[in-house]
Amino acid sequence: MRDYVEIGIGREARSTYHLSDVSIVPTRRTRSSKDVDTTWNIDAYTFDIPVVAHPTDAVVSPEFAIEMDKQGGLAVLNAEGVYGRHADADAAIASIAEAVKQGDRAATRALQELHKAPVDTDLLTEHITQIRESGATVAVRVSPQYAREIAPVVIKAGAELLFIQGTMISAEHVQEGGEPLNLKEFIGSLEIPVIAGGVSDYTTALHLMRSGAAGIIVGSGDTTSESALGIGTPMATAIADAAAARREYLDETGGRYVHIIADGEIALSGDIARAIACGADAVMLGAPLARTAEAAGKGLYWQSSAAHPQFPRGYVEMTESFEADAEENVASLEEVLHGPSSDPLGMFNVVGGLRRAMAKCGYTDVKSFQKVQLSLN
Amino acid sequence: MRDYVEIGIGREARSTYHLSDVSIVPTRRTRSSKDVDTTWNIDAYTFDIPVVAHPTDAVVSPEFAIEMDKQGGLAVLNAEGVYGRHADADAAIASIAEAVKQGDRAATRALQELHKAPVDTDLLTEHITQIRESGATVAVRVSPQYAREIAPVVIKAGAELLFIQGTMISAEHVQEGGEPLNLKEFIGSLEIPVIAGGVSDYTTALHLMRSGAAGIIVGSGDTTSESALGIGTPMATAIADAAAARREYLDETGGRYVHIIADGEIALSGDIARAIACGADAVMLGAPLARTAEAAGKGLYWQSSAAHPQFPRGYVEMTESFEADAEENVASLEEVLHGPSSDPLGMFNVVGGLRRAMAKCGYTDVKSFQKVQLSLN
Amino acid sequence: MRDYVEIGIGREARSTYHLSDVSIVPTRRTRSSKDVDTTWNIDAYTFDIPVVAHPTDAVVSPEFAIEMDKQGGLAVLNAEGVYGRHADADAAIASIAEAVKQGDRAATRALQELHKAPVDTDLLTEHITQIRESGATVAVRVSPQYAREIAPVVIKAGAELLFIQGTMISAEHVQEGGEPLNLKEFIGSLEIPVIAGGVSDYTTALHLMRSGAAGIIVGSGDTTSESALGIGTPMATAIADAAAARREYLDETGGRYVHIIADGEIALSGDIARAIACGADAVMLGAPLARTAEAAGKGLYWQSSAAHPQFPRGYVEMTESFEADAEENVASLEEVLHGPSSDPLGMFNVVGGLRRAMAKCGYTDVKSFQKVQLSLN
Amino acid sequence: MRDYVEIGIGREARSTYHLSDVSIVPTRRTRSSKDVDTTWNIDAYTFDIPVVAHPTDAVVSPEFAIEMDKQGGLAVLNAEGVYGRHADADAAIASIAEAVKQGDRAATRALQELHKAPVDTDLLTEHITQIRESGATVAVRVSPQYAREIAPVVIKAGAELLFIQGTMISAEHVQEGGEPLNLKEFIGSLEIPVIAGGVSDYTTALHLMRSGAAGIIVGSGDTTSESALGIGTPMATAIADAAAARREYLDETGGRYVHIIADGEIALSGDIARAIACGADAVMLGAPLARTAEAAGKGLYWQSSAAHPQFPRGYVEMTESFEADAEENVASLEEVLHGPSSDPLGMFNVVGGLRRAMAKCGYTDVKSFQKVQLSLN
Numbered sequence A, B, C, D: 001m002r003d004y005v006e007i008g009i010g011r012e013a014r015s016t017y018h019l020s021d022v023s024i025v026p027t028r029r030t031r032s033s034k035d036v037d038t039t040w041n042i043d044a045y046t047f048d049i050p051v052v053a054h055p056t057d058a059v060v061s062p063e064f065a066i067e068m069d070k071q072g073g074l075a076v077l078n079a080e081g082v083y084g085r086h087a088d089a090d091a092a093i094a095s096i097a098e099a100v101k102q103g104d105r106a107a108t109r110a111l112q113e114l115h116k117a118p119v120d121t122d123l124l125t126e127h128i129t130q131i132r133e134s135g136a137t138v139a140v141r142v143s144p145q146y147a148r149e150i151a152p153v154v155i156k157a158g159a160e161l162l163f164i165q166g167t168m169i170s171a172e173h174v175q176e177g178g179e180p181l182n183l184k185e186f187i188g189s190l191e192i193p194v195i196a197g198g199v200s201d202y203t204t205a206l207h208l209m210r211s212g213a214a215g216i217i218v219g220s221g222d223t224t225s226e227s228a229l230g231i232g233t234p235m236a237t238a239i240a241d242a243a244a245a246r247r248e249y250l251d252e253t254g255g256r257y258v259h260i261i262a263d264g265e266i267a268l269s270g271d272i273a274r275a276i277a278c279g280a281d282a283v284m285l286g287a288p289l290a291r292t293a294e295a296a297g298k299g300l301y302w303q304s305s306a307a308h309p310q311f312p313r314g315y316v317e318m319t320e321s322f323e324a325d326a327e328e329n330v331a332s333l334e335e336v337l338h339g340p341s342s343d344p345l346g347m348f349n350v351v352g353g354l355r356r357a358m359a360k361c362g363y364t365d366v367k368s369f370q371k372v373q374l375s376l377n
Helices: A062-070 A089-100 A104-114 A121-134 A147-157 A183-189 A202-210 A225-229 A235-253 A269-278 A333-338 A350-360 B062-070 B089-100 B104-114 B121-133 B147-157 B183-188 B202-210 B225-229 B235-253 B269-278 B333-338 B350-360 C062-070 C089-100 C104-114 C121-134 C147-157 C183-189 C202-210 C225-229 C235-253 C269-278 C333-338 C350-360 D062-070 D089-100 D104-114 D121-134 D147-157 D183-189 D202-210 D225-229 D235-253 D269-278 D333-338 D350-360
Strands: A004-008 A011-015 A022-024 A029-031 A040-042 A045-047 A051-053 A074-078 A139-142 A161-165 A172-174 A194-199 A215-218 A259-262 A282-285 A374-376 B004-008 B011-015 B022-024 B029-031 B040-042 B045-047 B051-053 B074-078 B139-142 B161-165 B172-174 B194-199 B215-218 B259-262 B282-285 B374-376 C004-008 C011-015 C022-024 C029-031 C040-042 C045-047 C051-053 C074-078 C139-142 C161-165 C172-174 C194-199 C215-218 C259-262 C282-285 C374-376 D004-008 D011-015 D022-024 D029-031 D040-042 D045-047 D051-053 D074-078 D139-142 D161-165 D172-174 D194-199 D215-218 D259-262 D282-285 D374-376
Touching (some): A004 D374, A029 A350, A062 A074, A062 A121, A074 A121, A089 A104, A121 A147, A147 A161, A183 A194, A194 A259, A215 A235, A225 D269, A235 A269, A235 B004, A259 A269, A269 A282, A269 A350, A269 B225, A333 A350, B022 B269, B029 B350, B051 B062, B062 B074, B062 B333, B074 B121, B121 B147, B139 B147, B147 B161, B147 B183, B202 B215, B215 B235, B235 B259, B235 B269, B235 C011, B269 B282, B269 B350, B269 C225, B374 C004, C022 C269, C029 C350, C062 C121, C062 C333, C074 C121, C074 C161, C121 C147, C147 C161, C147 C183, C183 C194, C194 C202, C202 C215, C235 C259, C235 C269, C235 D004, C235 D011, C259 C269, C269 C350, C333 C350, C350 D225, C374 D004, D022 D269, D051 D062, D062 D074, D062 D121, D062 D333, D074 D121, D089 D104, D121 D147, D139 D147, D147 D161, D147 D183, D183 D194, D194 D259, D202 D235, D215 D235, D235 D259, D269 D282, D269 D350
Parallel strands (some): A051 A074, A051 A282, A139 A161, A161 A194, A172 D029, A215 A259, B051 B074, B074 B139, B161 B194, B215 B259, C051 C074, C051 C282, C161 C194, C194 C215, C215 C259, C259 C282, D051 D282, D074 D139, D139 D161, D215 D259
Antiparallel strands (some): A004 A011, A022 A374, A040 A045, B004 B011, C004 C011, D004 D011, D022 D374
């Protein structure tokens, strides 16, 4: 049943699918959405909702991280972004807001400029301390390139979950004449759980699991890798393949369960439901949270790959709440996550949407909802 | 031949199809459209045309219901909408017309506000009496949630057909700590025929048939469940699956025929023909009737799920006849159903379109037209 | 290899294809386009190019028919249109040009109004005489409904080829209480060759061939049957199916060859090449010829079904040359057919385009080009 | 697994794919982009990057060819374009820039007019000498029609690589009463390596290889052959088929390797990666280079087939850098090829994009990257 198509004589390609290609199929039993449990447990940490804020300065300030914890989710602070490099993050972000009015490339250049400043470990320690002292779970992202250098700093400062996240990573990064990052060794040397990604295929996912990660990130958010590199990550297939790797690894290890966090193609509440239905344990949200009143970017959105000095991948985007007359579209984080909503598409009350999707199909918990029947549109 | 596709390793999804994906294939014999019989019989009721007006205050006032009966069809009054809650329905609808000018979400909020008022059973009784006294068939819609409470009221007032209609219902609604609605028991306790829905899959359809319904509604009209819940209802597949359930149930019961009413993806006369060709006995029309001069919403359209207090699904839409200079597009109910038309797309004379589709393929009655050959575009 | 898909449990639909879905595949040999022969022979008539002007008053006036003959093709006069009903055709067409500025439906109403006048047989005779006296081949179209009444008139006046053309016809039209048109008997009673259509499926095509037609028309031009009736005619499949019927009928009769004229989805020179590659012997052009300086409609286009009094199917379209500042786009019939062209899409020099398509694949005549290899996009 | 679909009874078409239909699949190993080698060797010539500038006057002046060599690639001078016919090429190009403001067809007519002048062999010799004296590799394009006449001139003047390039060519061009170009004989008679094309199918590709060409061009750039001729060249399939022909020819000859240069559907860096992943050895870039400050067309782009006197195929396009306020989008050739970039789509630093695509999949050289796994979107 695996679908390989011959695109030319002797050359095959496998058919892959986006989240928007699939739909969830109801069952003969419905439930009340009040009876749905959305709890997500990873390692020793428990969250009321399976929602993680993408590590970008456009969303996650220390204050945002604290509020996200109150709302039941997890926010990841980017150690190598504006907050890790500039004491006056507000001024830095204001400079991007200024540049974006001059066009896409001006905004990218402003971002590139801001990322030339070195990472300031004192500043970083201060931000982490602020989150830790609030009682919120502290999650911090480092890049694969600088993980060896910065991870010890953030762990020492109090990080409880480490995200090693690039657009595409592998368990084995080879570099001529340099010293490659051996993830397995590196993760083994750390005292806190690691979540690593993004990955988009079965083999890389399985190898990342074998490296000792507590969770892997499938997808690479809102990058432009499809047009810039020719590398696509249709998320329905990527998530389902990672879930197959999880089954394989469970079997290999006699029961070690590695979590899958989906990061890409998720804009509306129905996309969250689809991602979980394909096999995800939790979802990472970027632009949908950048729209909230609490977001650090004040309505702008970008992700770390958008700041690459030679070859950026990802735009500085203006969300609906960036516009001058955007009052209508600014909502609190609480409204975006838990409603109530006056928008019929599922931009707000996204957790309520997930609850209702599960309830309409008779499911009560996230894990079993991964088995709901799917259809292709 | 059933088409399951592997979307990821070990995860399959079934291919499904929209009405717009299918076309009707002519046969070697043509007929005159005058020789086509569009009669629809359900229980003891006979209608000249297989067309039911969707239960929304945007379309069905008591006056509209009476006119629909004169034109040969059936209109369903919504017991839990504006007409059931506000004595001055015109003022209520005017407030929505005012709000819609301020944007989609303002319109939704106006709708949510209007639905906070309680259902007024005296008012409801008055409306039902008005329809009954005209001699028209009285059909009333209640929601699954409030069916037990409101159904007795409307039946006592004279309802002849009861529609229990939500966006997605099942024969078995489970609720922790509450008392679920057991449809089979409930329907068995009523003295009038029940039509229940919407459903979108074979299993739910079969279970609903077993609950004793005289008809089931396939689809959920113009909701946004696809984006908000990730749950899609491609109507060609949903109708054909329900028709398979009907065959199964006919066999189980030795001949009890349950009607299928299609509610979704039907905008033009060709869509009516396609829905019947896929297996429907009748179609439910919403927005196409909201455009008529007789519609209660004066050119606006919405359906009940658009008024949900926390998680609305469906927009308040402006049909072509809402616009200031819309004279061109306002047509009487008679014109929309029976023509004559000066529009080539099939917005008007929709029953004439169905007649001609059947005639071009040599069919004379609706039931046999369900077997016409189909093609995929 | 025939492709039936299960759209719902127990309900299948056949996959069908549009001309735009297919492409022509070159072969290892190329030729000069000057060596290509586009001659088309049907019955005793020979044409330099396999191009027929669709029978609409928007294109074919008596003068246009004469010019089309000079350019090597065939134009069909509509016996039941404006030219057959109004002595002052220019005034009639001017009234449509006036109405179209007020919108689509006003234009349709103007057309409906003009078609209320009776067919004037003297006028018709006059037009036919004019064409005949020029030495051009005289082809006239009658509708299936009025064929028995009007065909004798036009034949008496000098028609050499009779087109019996509706949007969809069959060899067996059944009418309760009326007298059906038995095409086989009717065609047998006439002394001139008949070309009949449109058809869109194998069975109807085969039955039409058995009725004695010299040619059949596949497709129904630019109608809106897809949206208004749910009946589609993807032309690649329709032409290839008709070609299969032609093979079957050749075998049945031991060699009687019935011509296939494709009428639909043909706008550019590449579409002409595709239609022939799928199996057509000639193509019917409507809107592409309505754009010429010689066209009767002065840049407007419509076809007879657009004038239906109750249920029109097809728009009054404004081609590029109708616009006020359209000088750039008005071209002579000669330019549209034979070039030279300064347009890269294939709107002009359409026969040159066909010649080059054939030459690039190494073919020298239309009949053998029907066997060129195809690909699906 | 080869995918033939029955488009009509007894008529099949093969499914084909565009570059945009395929994506590259990462592997479990990643590398540093600095370790990637993009060297391309053809015959005795070595280039740092597998990028060839399309032979059009809109891009390649003698000065551009010299700069392209400095940047590591190869530019092909068009012997039969503006530079070969007009001493004042700047004035000629300015006349096109003037005409394009009056519309597409005016631009095409200006181009047609300029190409009426005869090829001036002295002028051509002068341009070739200029390139040769700079030390850059000299590549010149002639058309199949005039190859016999002009090739000797350009070879005598110092051309080192001869491109015989038309939109679609074959190894065997048949012409009644004229003398066909037998490519095998012709190529055999020349003393420099020949690259010939474009081709779009396996058989033609194999026959061209057998004619002795050192390389073949797959595709025909930005022509409008799809709409004008009905002949399509979905590039993923065309390249993969040509790669299959290369394998066959390698086997036939016991090791003669013919290079594949992809020319079509390549706009962004990801498209370059896809073309190589499908089997290309190098890519030909047109419009992406026309945007550079060094391009001869000053922001306009067209290719030779756009100048055809009777049946042009291809537009005179305005690239982003033609517009008055286009400063933002004008980049140097170095920036377009090697960056740095502030554009996330892959318009700039296209070689950097290719390097990263290869590195993300663990590949170090172009040849082995032709084997990377592919997926279908």
